[in-house]
Amino acid sequence: MNPDALIVGGGLAGSSAAYHLSSLGSVILLEQSAFPAQGASKQNAGMIRRMAAEPCDRALAQRTFHFLNEEAPLWDNPPSSQVTGAILGLVRDPLWLHNAVGHLRAHGVTIEATETNQIPAALKDAPLVAAWTLPEERVADAPSLVQAFLRKAKTQGASVHTGAHVQRLLIEEGQCVGVVTNDGPIYAGLVVLAGGAWCAHLAKKAGLHRPLIPLRRMVGVTALDPMATDTHPWCWLDDVGCYVRPKNGAWLACPCDETPVVPPTDFESMGEPTEKEWALLQGKLQRYFPSIARLGVTSGWTGLRTYTPDRKPLLGADPELPGLWWAAGLGGSGLSGCWGVGEALATWISGNETNWLDPAGLNPARKQLSRWPILPEGYPDHARLISGSY
Numbered sequence: 001m002n003p004d005a006l007i008v009g010g011g012l013a014g015s016s017a018a019y020h021l022s023s024l025g026s027v028i029l030l031e032q033s034a035f036p037a038q039g040a041s042k043q044n045a046g047m048i049r050r051m052a053a054e055p056c057d058r059a060l061a062q063r064t065f066h067f068l069n070e071e072a073p074l075w076d077n078p079p080s081s082q083v084t085g086a087i088l089g090l091v092r093d094p095l096w097l098h099n100a101v102g103h104l105r106a107h108g109v110t111i112e113a114t115e116t117n118q119i120p121a122a123l124k125d126a127p128l129v130a131a132w133t134l135p136e137e138r139v140a141d142a143p144s145l146v147q148a149f150l151r152k153a154k155t156q157g158a159s160v161h162t163g164a165h166v167q168r169l170l171i172e173e174g175q176c177v178g179v180v181t182n183d184g185p186i187y188a189g190l191v192v193l194a195g196g197a198w199c200a201h202l203a204k205k206a207g208l209h210r211p212l213i214p215l216r217r218m219v220g221v222t223a224l225d226p227m228a229t230d231t232h233p234w235c236w237l238d239d240v241g242c243y244v245r246p247k248n249g250a251w252l253a254c255p256c257d258e259t260p261v262v263p264p265t266d267f268e269s270m271g272e273p274t275e276k277e278w279a280l281l282q283g284k285l286q287r288y289f290p291s292i293a294r295l296g297v298t299s300g301w302t303g304l305r306t307y308t309p310d311r312k313p314l315l316g317a318d319p320e321l322p323g324l325w326w327a328a329g330l331g332g333s334g335l336s337g338c339w340g341v342g343e344a345l346a347t348w349i350s351g352n353e354t355n356w357l358d359p360a361g362l363n364p365a366r367k368q369l370s371r372w373p374i375l376p377e378g379y380p381d382h383a384r385l386i387s388g389s390y
Contacts, residue, residue: 003028003159005349006178006188008166008202009195012044012142012334013327015149016342017192022156024346028186029153030164030179032195044142044303044335045219045245045252047234048081050109051088051100051134052333056312058103059357060337060344067339068138072148079140079148084246085233086137087114089123091288094130096239101132110136121227122235122244122251124291139234139245142335149342166195169206169324176206176323192345194327197263197306208320211368211388212306212329214269215258218277220300222251222292235289241378242284244292251292255281256378260386261304269304277302280377307331309372309388315341315362316348325349326364 003026007014010031018029048068050061072078090096101111114131123131150160170178170185178187179202193199200212222228228246236243241256257280273281278297285293306329308314314326327341340357347354373383 002178002187002189004189005192006030006186006190007192007194008179008199009193009328010146010150010160010162011194011196012146012338013330013341014192014194015146015153016338017194017327017345018153018158018160018342019149019156020342020346021192021349022153022158024350025189027153027158028188029150029158029160030166030181030186031160031162032165032198034162045243045254046139046141046247046335047086047236047243047245048138048140049086049236049333049336050137051086051097051104051111051132052336053097053100053238054311054333055103056357056361057333057337058100060333060340062107062109063340063343063356064336064338065138068140075148075152077148077151080144081138081140082230083136084139084231085133085135087120087123087131087133087233087235089126089128089131089235089237091127091129091237091240093239097132110134120233120235122232122246122289122292126237126288126290128237133233137233140335145335145338166202169202169321171206171321174322176321190323190325190349192325192327196328197304199326199328200263206321206324208318208365210314210318210326210364211309212314213309213386213388214261214263214304214306215374216261216271216302217254217257217259217305217332218273218281218300218302219252219254220273220278220281220297222253222295223298224249225251225292225295227291237288239380240284240288241375241380242288244285244289250298251295253281253285253289253292253297255284256375258374258376258378259302260374263304271302273300273302284378305332305334309369310366313337313341313362314364315344316359316364318364320365
């Protein structure tokens with residue numbers, strides 16, 4: 001039972017890593033829950049967003065988009081995904097996403113300036129100063145994607161163990177050679193930490209400081225609405241932090257709030273919104289999506305999104321502990337970047353290079369900010385500094 005690779009975490013990053021690495025050698029994936037994709041992956045709103053402010057997120061999302069467009073339809077039991085298009089709207093700063101527009105257009109992505117008379121129903125009466133249409137953008141179901149990755153990984157010989165609680169990394173002669181679980185040690189050629197915020201304490205026990213800080217965010221669900229069709233574009237007002245996405249005949253709506261929390265010891269990431277969070281969402285909908293605000297928000301939840309202080313993932317080999325690799329800290333881009341994460345890991349572990357992503361910028365041991373800004377209300381101009389520790 002000594003695999004070539006041992007992966008800790010069965011969410012979007014871990015399952016993608018399992019699929020890609022299982023084509024190279026033997027793989028065991030350890031997931032602490034009874035079923036994979038029950039944490040942050042399950043709470044994902046499902047938008048594949050390529051037009052992000054961070055270049056790393058754009059690069060990873062491009063790879064995932066290509067997979068869903070070109071490769072996934074050829075799989076048996078492909079993951080659930082469809083083209084809906086997207087509108088990236090701006091309320092305050094018409095230049096907010098210009099760098100992203102130039103970058104993606106240079107890579108052949110269709111992006112169109114949107115005239116007022118072309119905006120979809122969700123944005124009726126919204127106070128826009130500019131908007132971009134991406135007609136090819138997609139949505140995907142995160143649990144479906146995780147299950148598809150794991151099915152393919154198993155056909156390539158991977159083994160998935162649920163209910164596995166990893167207690168610490170197994171280190172011998174200065175090298176990570178496996179993990180210690182509640183059922184005893186498991187040795188492996190290399191270990192990939194892909195369990196989000198819960199992996200930080202494993203690193204800490206090994207003497208590594210790898211800040212992975214969970215931020216809680218709310219998502220609400222409106223009453224049913226005939227406008228909320230499966231083909232309606234999802235809409236994101238990026239410079240004020242608010243999005244809506246049609247799903248099951250209603251709207252998923254989010255105020256893009258960020259509340260730092262300590263990772264729960266029971267590994268449960270879903271929570272109940274506070275009165276302040278309900279009020280923030282309702283106020284943003286009234287201001288920016290008045291045609292949707294009239295429906296009312298009938299239910300909601302909060303979920304965790306794990307960040308590093310510089311808001312880029314920990315991805316690749318840990319230079320301070322040979323044998324340890326990372327696929328964590330994807331923030332809100334876990335779905336958009338998941339295929340690219342697994343692809344990059346497999347390429348680098350094979351000793352090859354990616355011409356679309358430089359591992360140096362994602363070095364897990366890179367210096368991080370001692371204090372970094374979060375957006376408690378989703379507004380960039382209302383940022384608050386917090387500690388870069390955990």
